[in-house]
Amino acid sequence: MTAQAAGVSVAVSTVIFALRPSPHDGRMTVWLPLVRRIREPFDGRWALPGGPLEADEDLAASAARTLAETTLLTPQYLEQLYAFGNTDRSPGERVVSIVYWALVRSDEADVAVETENVRWFDADSVPELAFDHNLIVEYALWRLRNKLEYSHIASAFLGDTFTLSELREVHEAVLQKPLDPANFRRQIESSGQVVPTEHLKTGGRHRPARLYRYNTAEPDPSNGPLGTRQPSAPKDAS
């Protein structure tokens, strides 16, 4: 912990989203894990997982590392959210936080153990957090809901294959409103974002549903020239 006298230190934090059933009505809602701070400032407060940026690791790699260290999760999707660097955001020190946001599959989120210092919170009712983390969570949630409507990120909450009902359930959980199954089907199918597989999902007390797969041939243009940075994929910045 070599404090850089009179300098600016850099930290990387991540807002991790997963879908979990609400304890009340059982409907799927957006949740995120927070960690309890164990030192000043804001000792005892809940905060986003993160830590100082190591000199020899990329930003996204730092996000993936600190995220895994505290929550044992490996995200399906990881993207930079924003850099927060106001002078007054951390009492007594100057910290610029590069914040990422991540999506993890629901089944993996269940594996993530809750401890004394790690707990899942409903994204729409988080307590008062350390630093400016409430604003960060709010912004990340806005980006998630916004980006869901023009991108493919919904499939990051699911496994390799999924039914259109499962995909629709993700959209409904994130957007917090019911969607017409018929129109949703046509929108998704015509977008080319997913492609049907040979298999069906049976077991429900109804007609089996076709399983779809994420279409890797149709790239996500939503990040422009930057593409979508994956956690550990080494890349060149040509």
Next chain:
Amino acid sequence: MTAQAAGVSVAVSTVIFALRPSPHDGRMTVWLPLVRRIREPFDGRWALPGGPLEADEDLAASAARTLAETTLLTPQYLEQLYAFGNTDRSPGERVVSIVYWALVRSDEADVAVETENVRWFDADSVPELAFDHNLIVEYALWRLRNKLEYSHIASAFLGDTFTLSELREVHEAVLQKPLDPANFRRQIESSGQVVPTEHLKTGGRHRPARLYRYNTAEPDPSNGPLGTRQPSAPKDAS
């Protein structure tokens, strides 16, 4: 500048956009000012204006300051673009660059003097730049063109009042395609982004055009909970 041994240093750079007539056909196109580096690494190469982040200034303030110091410009619009922090982006040192993008009025861009070390370039044909700045410019240009279609930023290129033809000219210059005057008028008017004034603009050899004003009552929702950060009042940088 004392190098922080084994640490990560933070810099702030800005991609500044203005519309200028092309020297060839006279049509308006997107231009940006670059500064020539006068030390290693990349000595002699063109680069984005910027500099190290001071410990007592906010990120946007740093962007506005370094931008003014090198180009004498004061932007109408300033927004964070992205944080670039790959380990290999600057040879020999670890620099995280918080990059902003800015829009300046065309008439103000004309005031900006060109010197031996400051020059305007057509945004679509910049030379090979220092660091990863080519990627940054490409991304900023993508954001500009993208955001023009769902935001009000076009008026940042113009003065307080403007005709719809002038506003359309901005859109055409940025998007590089002609727009139907009739449909453009209706789209803009129905969006509530601008509001008509009492005044007309005469002088052309045709019917006078009504002057419009940016509608401050209709806030731009395009940045969500963060709002649009304006270059905060110049806190004395000594």
Next chain:
DNA sequence: TCAAAAGTGTTCGGGTTACACCCATGC
């Protein structure tokens, strides 16, 4: 046979696009 979800068809209305047409000014 029935319930429930999968999947298809069809109508309706708002918004965009293309383009014809009139208006007001300078020369």
Next chain:
DNA sequence: GCATGGGTGTAACCCGAACACTTTTGA
């Protein structure tokens, strides 16, 4: 008058919302 851009009208088209309807399974 005439050229030029300002400004209005309108029909065609596209796309999403709403919803009726058929299909296929488990029980």
